[in-house]
Amino acid sequence: xxxxxxxxxxxxDANHRFLxxxxxxxxxxxxxxxxxxxxxxxxxxxxTESYQLIIDWNLDNYAAVLTEPSYRTFMLRSLTSALIVSxxxxxLAWPIAYFVIRYGGRYKLLLVLGxxxxxxxxxxxxxxxxxxxxxxxxxxxxGLMQLGLQPVQSLMFTKTATVVGLIYLFLPFVTxxxxxxxxxxxxxxxxxxxxxxxxxxxxFWEVTWPLNWxxxxxxxxxxxxxxxxxxxxxxxxxxxxxxxxxxxMGSQFSATGTWALxxxxxxxxxxxxxxxxxxxxxxVDIKRSGxxxxxxxx
Amino acid sequence: MYLELTNxxxxxxxxxxxxxxxxxxxxxxxxxxxxxxxxxxxxxxxLIAGLEQPTEGRIIVDGKDVTRLPPYQRGIAMVFxxxxxxxxxxxxxxxxxxxxxxxxxxxxxxxxxxxxxxILSLTELQQRYPNQLSGGQQxxxxxxxxxxxxxxxxxxxxxxxxxxxxxxxxxxxxxxxxQIELGIPFIYVTHNQEEALSMSDRIAVVNKGGIEDFxxxxxxxxxxxxxxxxxxxxxxxxFAGPVVSIPTGARAIAWQDLLIPLHATGKLxxxxxxxxYIKIEDTLIERDDGTPAPDKIRGRLRDVIFRGQYAEYLxxxxxxxxxxxSGIDSATRVSPGDNVLISWDPQKLDLFPxxxxx
Numbered sequence: 001x002x003x004x005x006x007x008x009x010x011x012x013d014a015n016h017r018f019l020x021x022x023x024x025x026x027x028x029x030x031x032x033x034x035x036x037x038x039x040x041x042x043x044x045x046x047x048t049e050s051y052q053l054i055i056d057w058n059l060d061n062y063a064a065v066l067t068e069p070s071y072r073t074f075m076l077r078s079l080t081s082a083l084i085v086s087x088x089x090x091x092l093a094w095p096i097a098y099f100v101i102r103y104g105g106r107y108k109l110l111l112v113l114g115x116x117x118x119x120x121x122x123x124x125x126x127x128x129x130x131x132x133x134x135x136x137x138x139x140x141x142x143g144l145m146q147l148g149l150q151p152v153q154s155l156m157f158t159k160t161a162t163v164v165g166l167i168y169l170f171l172p173f174v175t176x177x178x179x180x181x182x183x184x185x186x187x188x189x190x191x192x193x194x195x196x197x198x199x200x201x202x203x204f205w206e207v208t209w210p211l212n213w214x215x216x217x218x219x220x221x222x223x224x225x226x227x228x229x230x231x232x233x234x235x236x237x238x239x240x241x242x243x244x245x246x247x248x249m250g251s252q253f254s255a256t257g258t259w260a261l262x263x264x265x266x267x268x269x270x271x272x273x274x275x276x277x278x279x280x281x282x283x284v285d286i287k288r289s290g291x292x293x294x295x296x297x298x
Numbered sequence: 299m300y301l302e303l304t305n306x307x308x309x310x311x312x313x314x315x316x317x318x319x320x321x322x323x324x325x326x327x328x329x330x331x332x333x334x335x336x337x338x339x340x341x342x343x344x345l346i347a348g349l350e351q352p353t354e355g356r357i358i359v360d361g362k363d364v365t366r367l368p369p370y371q372r373g374i375a376m377v378f379x380x381x382x383x384x385x386x387x388x389x390x391x392x393x394x395x396x397x398x399x400x401x402x403x404x405x406x407x408x409x410x411x412x413x414x415x416x417i418l419s420l421t422e423l424q425q426r427y428p429n430q431l432s433g434g435q436q437x438x439x440x441x442x443x444x445x446x447x448x449x450x451x452x453x454x455x456x457x458x459x460x461x462x463x464x465x466x467x468x469x470x471x472x473x474x475x476x477q478i479e480l481g482i483p484f485i486y487v488t489h490n491q492e493e494a495l496s497m498s499d500r501i502a503v504v505n506k507g508g509i510e511d512f513x514x515x516x517x518x519x520x521x522x523x524x525x526x527x528x529x530x531x532x533x534x535x536x537f538a539g540p541v542v543s544i545p546t547g548a549r550a551i552a553w554q555d556l557l558i559p560l561h562a563t564g565k566l567x568x569x570x571x572x573x574x575y576i577k578i579e580d581t582l583i584e585r586d587d588g589t590p591a592p593d594k595i596r597g598r599l600r601d602v603i604f605r606g607q608y609a610e611y612l613x614x615x616x617x618x619x620x621x622x623x624s625g626i627d628s629a630t631r632v633s634p635g636d637n638v639l640i641s642w643d644p645q646k647l648d649l650f651p652x653x654x655x656x
Binding site (some may be wrong): 117191192193196287290 | 347348370374378383386395396400425529614
């Protein structure tokens with residue numbers, strides 16, 4: 001039986017073999033990526049009326065998303081907070097990952113895995129826990145008062161609270177990306193840099209930073225893109241004027257029942273995220289990334 | 299002297315990597331630090347480069363005490379064993395790196411890069427990245443990066459260890475040539491005695507963090523100062539055992555059940571332990587035609603290892619021990635299984651008191 005199958009396999013030409021071998025991944029992409037995306041695209045061109053989808057091809061939803069000031073505000077707010085969150089995450093993750101790699105010794109792996117421990121409790125609990133920290137009589141204010149300082153009045157239910165929450169949620173991803181990059185970095189290169197005239201800081205910017213740039217960019221993108229669509233964190237922490245784009249999009253599918261408009265918002269988000277990824281990828285010159293095999297030996 | 303190390307010491311916790319090293323090196327010298335792995339020779343090099351701080355002692359380069367200076371203020375360059383080229387920079391950018399750090403004007407930088415590219419034949423490779431180069435090409439770039447800033451001293455840490463044999467021999471000659479042209483000291487760390495012997499003016503034999511001897515390479519080879527050097531440099535037969543008087547009035551070492559006559563016993567008293575070494579090329583072999591030869595050792599030729607220009611003869615003694623002799627194959631005319639006689643000039647025997655050190 002298997003012999004017969006094998007004989008038939010041998011008779012296939014290269015093109016047919018390629019089709020057969022890539023079939024699983026193609027099926028997966030079709031079922032979970034192309035079909036949902038197409039259906040979103042189609043729905044976005046229909047309209048909804050009193051919780052009913054009506055097939056009526058039009059571009060009104062896009063006109064609404066692109067022209068209505070509130071959606072534009074939400075999008076800008078989302079872009080800004082995603083940018084702040086990603087930059088702060090990278091800035092925090094670098095020293096964390098760097099010191100763990102250099103001085104973590106045999107506890108390296110344990111320390112990095114420790115960053116993932118909060119994940120075990122789920123995102124809602126983690127965000128609600130932050131309410132306990134940032135709230136009017138939360139841990140932060142209690143601590144400040146203990147030190148005889150003025151409590152911060154307006155921290156909870158602000159955009160700042162959302163940003164703090166998002167940083168808290170995404171820091172482990174960025175740290176892991178940079179950690180893995182540093183793990184493959186040959187620190188002996190710093191010896192070479194120093195012997196050839198660079199001080200510690202110069203050696204970092206000349207050698208360590210560019211050779212871990214790809215890892216840094218990946219960490220940045222891993223934060224930036226999901227932050228754009230984030231809806232749970234702003235809902236719990238953001239307050240009345242803290243609505244983000246992802247949150248507004250979510251409510252089209254629940255509270256207001258305007259699925260077609262929500263679908264259009266989803267398509268716009270997809271395009272914005274795609275453009276962002278494209279822009280980010282332009283920041284990487286793979287030849288200068290230090291990856292071996294980037295160029296061919298001839 | 300141009301480069302002076304005074305009582306240099308480096309400890310890592312309770313481990314002493316470098317112990318009280320004193321070395322004076324002249325401006326035009328090629329010096330090798332020769333020693334087995336773990337002997338501390340690389341640590342010594344890193345101390346000179348400033349990549350490690352000495353626990354005690356001083357380092358003086360060209361009249362200036364650099365002991366407490368960071369590496370980038372010492373004007374010393376280094377060629378690393380695994381090259382350590384910057385993978386994100388082209389060959390040209392790698393060569394420009396030391397010059398950029400010196401804030402050299404661009405025109406002068408270009409001049410230097412052209413010069414070093416010319417002498418190392420790197421001109422064609424300037425736009426390539428290190429991962430597009432062969433091992434030998436990477437080696438030349440690493441050497442170029444070391445020479446381009448015209449350092450006060452060039453340190454080389456086993457730079458040829460990753461190259462194949464053919465390439466290594468060519469590079470040995472080249473490296474020596476650059477040292478003479480530039481007129482700066484090269485300090486070359488290696489565990490390969492052939493490299494050390496072919497390139498150096500002087501050799502410092504390093505063992506257990508200390509210098510066993512620092513001398514002219516021919517002295518190191520033919521007049522080993524310690525039993526460690528006798529074992530480590532060149533290839534020798536070793537005879538170790540108690541010193542005894544023999545009927546002729548001279549002394550000998552009782553080795554296995556043979557007596558190895560000694561030429562000059564010095565202060566060695568009877569019954570003390572001593573070891574004697576004879577280089578394999580000074581060990582002579584001839585066919586045993588049955589005539590009495592009281593001062594020669596009888597054995598049977600077990601095998602001949604052909605090495606090209608010469609051959610090695612593995613001779614088994616009646617007691618089971620083995621002696622190696624080497625010679626030009628065509629001149630010897632013995633074949634495995636033959637009974638042979640082994641002899642040497644007793645004056646060429648190097649004698650050391652005490653237990654055998656490994």
